[in-house]
Each structure stands twice: as C-alpha cells, then as structure tokens.
Amino acid sequence: MIDKKRLALILSCFFLLIISCEKREQEINSISYYNKVNEIDSIYRIAKNPELAAKEYKALFKEYAPKNQEYIEEYETYIKLSEQYNIDFGGKESLYKLITLISPSGNTYKKYLPLFKKYGIDSTEVKQRTALYKNSLNHILIDSLTVASHRDQEANRQDMMIMLRNDRKNLNLFLRIFDQYGYPSEQKIGTVGNDGEPLAIVTILSHLICLDHKKIYPRLEEYLKKGEIPPRVFALIIDKYYLCQQSEHYFNVSSGLSSHEDSLTINRRRKTIGLPSLTHYSKIREDFLHSAQRKMNY
Numbered sequence: 001m002i003d004k005k006r007l008a009l010i011l012s013c014f015f016l017l018i019i020s021c022e023k024r025e026q027e028i029n030s031i032s033y034y035n036k037v038n039e040i041d042s043i044y045r046i047a048k049n050p051e052l053a054a055k056e057y058k059a060l061f062k063e064y065a066p067k068n069q070e071y072i073e074e075y076e077t078y079i080k081l082s083e084q085y086n087i088d089f090g091g092k093e094s095l096y097k098l099i100t101l102i103s104p105s106g107n108t109y110k111k112y113l114p115l116f117k118k119y120g121i122d123s124t125e126v127k128q129r130t131a132l133y134k135n136s137l138n139h140i141l142i143d144s145l146t147v148a149s150h151r152d153q154e155a156n157r158q159d160m161m162i163m164l165r166n167d168r169k170n171l172n173l174f175l176r177i178f179d180q181y182g183y184p185s186e187q188k189i190g191t192v193g194n195d196g197e198p199l200a201i202v203t204i205l206s207h208l209i210c211l212d213h214k215k216i217y218p219r220l221e222e223y224l225k226k227g228e229i230p231p232r233v234f235a236l237i238i239d240k241y242y243l244c245q246q247s248e249h250y251f252n253v254s255s256g257l258s259s260h261e262d263s264l265t266i267n268r269r270r271k272t273i274g275l276p277s278l279t280h281y282s283k284i285r286e287d288f289l290h291s292a293q294r295k296m297n298y
Contacts, residue, residue, distance in 0.1 A: 175219075
C-alpha cells in the first residue's frame with residue numbers, strides 16, 4: 001500500500017500538473033482567440049461575406065469569452081451583423097456583455113440604444129449598468145496611475161534628470177501594480193484618471209520598457225498570453241522599445257515600412273501575438289477612421 005505521505009506527494013504533483021496545463025492552455029487560447037478573430041474579420045472585411053462572418057463569430061464566442069478590441073470591435077460587429085441577418089446572437093444576455101465591454105468607451109452605448117430597446121433594455125438600465133461598471137473600477141489604482149501620468153510628463157520630458165527620476169519612480173510603481181493587480185487594463189481602471197484626465201498607460205510603459213526592458217518585457221508578454229493586454233497595445237509598446245534602440249519597427253503598428261524591412265517577416269511576428277497582417281490591419285484602421293469621420297460629420 002502507498003503510505004499517506006507518498007500519496008499526498010503524488011496528489012500534490014498531480015494538481016500542480018493540472019494547474020500548469022490549464023495555465024498553458026489559457027496562454028495558447030488567448031493568442032488563438034486573436035488569430036481566429038483576424039480570420040473571421042477578413043471574411044467580413046476583405047472577402048465581403050458578412051453573413052458567414054456572423055456565423056463564424058457565433059461559433060467563436062461559444063468557445064471563447066468575447067473581447068471588443070480597439071478598431072476591430074469584434075463583439076460589436078458580431079451583434080450588428082447577427083441582427084442584420086436574423087442570426088440569434090443570444091439576445092438580452094449577449095447585449096449585457098456588450099454593455100460591459102463598451103463601458104470604458106464613454107458614450108459608445110448610445111448608438112445601440114434602439115437595439116437595446118428592441119430586446120427590452122431601456123436607456124435607464126443601460127446607464128445603471130454603466131454606472132455599476134464605473135463604481136467597480138479600482139480607484140486606488142486610478143489614483144496611483146493619475147499621479148504616474150502627471151509624473152511621466154513633468155517638464156514635458158525635456159529635463160533629463162527629472163525624466164530619469166520620474167521614470168524610476170514609475171518603474172517601481174508599475175512593478176508593484178503588476179505584483180498586486182496584474183495589468184491595469186481598461187476593464188480595471190477605465191480610460192480616464194482623476195479630474196477626467198487621460199491615463200497614459202501605453203505612453204508610460206513605452207518609456208519604462210526603454211528604461212528597463214528586462215523587468216518590463218516579461219510581464220507584458222505574460223499579460224498578452226493571459227489576454228489581459230490587447231495585441232495592438234503590446235505591439236505599440238514593443239515598437240517604441242525598438243525605436244529607442246534605433247532599430248527596425250518590430251511589429252510595425254503605427255509606422256510605414258522602410259525600404260529595408262521585410263513585410264513577410266513582420267507579418268510572421270504579428271501572427272505570433274495575434275495581430276492581423278499589415279494589409280489587413282491597414283483595412284481595419286481605414287474602416288475605423290472612416291466610421292469615426294462619418295460620426296463627426298453627422
């Protein structure tokens with residue numbers, strides 16, 4: 001017979017193995033989710049088959065918890081197309097998910113009020129749910145990050161001694177935040193700090209990764225795999241690091257290709273973190289900006 005100590009050790013190892021496998025599966029799934037979204041978005045945006053895209057999204061969101069990334073807006077697109085082609089998207093419960101996902105984006109919910117009303121969700125309930133989201137934000141984090149944002153831009157980063165002093169303070173702050181709260185995503189802190197000032201998280205991290213790549217990069221990579229930081233945000237920060245090194249545009253999120261850079265290589269890099277190809281991303285961004293311009297003209 002196996003004695004109790006040996007049995008406890010075997011069970012402990014077994015549970016550690018399960019936890020390790022679940023963690024690895026989660027990491028794989030996050031990148032897999034983003035790449036599947038890109039495939040479906042290309043069906044919608046490039047192949048011009050929106051009905052098929054809606055059906056593919058429906059299957060995807062049965063397997064994965066939905067996200068609603070900036071520019072690509074996959075969950076909004078799914079609901080919009082499903083409604084257009086009479087595809088059951090889950091009705092009220094799915095709309096509640098949408099409200100939660102778009103709550104950080106200010107008044108975005110207003111354009112969906114007719115759809116919410118159609119499914120029995122009036123504007124008062126939408127505002128109440130949005131208010132609940134705002135009340136759920138981590139205000140300790142918001143206070144700290146408001147201070148960090150001010151500190152990051154002190155003296156417009158023109159005084160080297162002040163800049164380095166503040167970046168070191170922010171580095172220590174962010175390492176504590178990572179240990180205690182994980183990545184400070186919009187779902188945790190929203191988009192604005194105290195007194196309505198923007199929280200410059202990406203800008204700060206772009207400076208910090210240049211200050212100490214070894215401490216910042218592994219944490220960001222971890223949060224990317226966990227699905228806490230969107231691929232586009234991760235890529236923006238990494239591209240800034242390579243800019244600090246006067247090197248290539250590693251993921252090429254916001255810059256045009258220079259003559260010596262290989263688009264195939266960049267596209268392979270982009271796929272490893274769940275970003276669409278350069279051509280696909282250009283189309284996504286173009287559509288997003290045109291949509292924003294139409295809203296302004298309206």
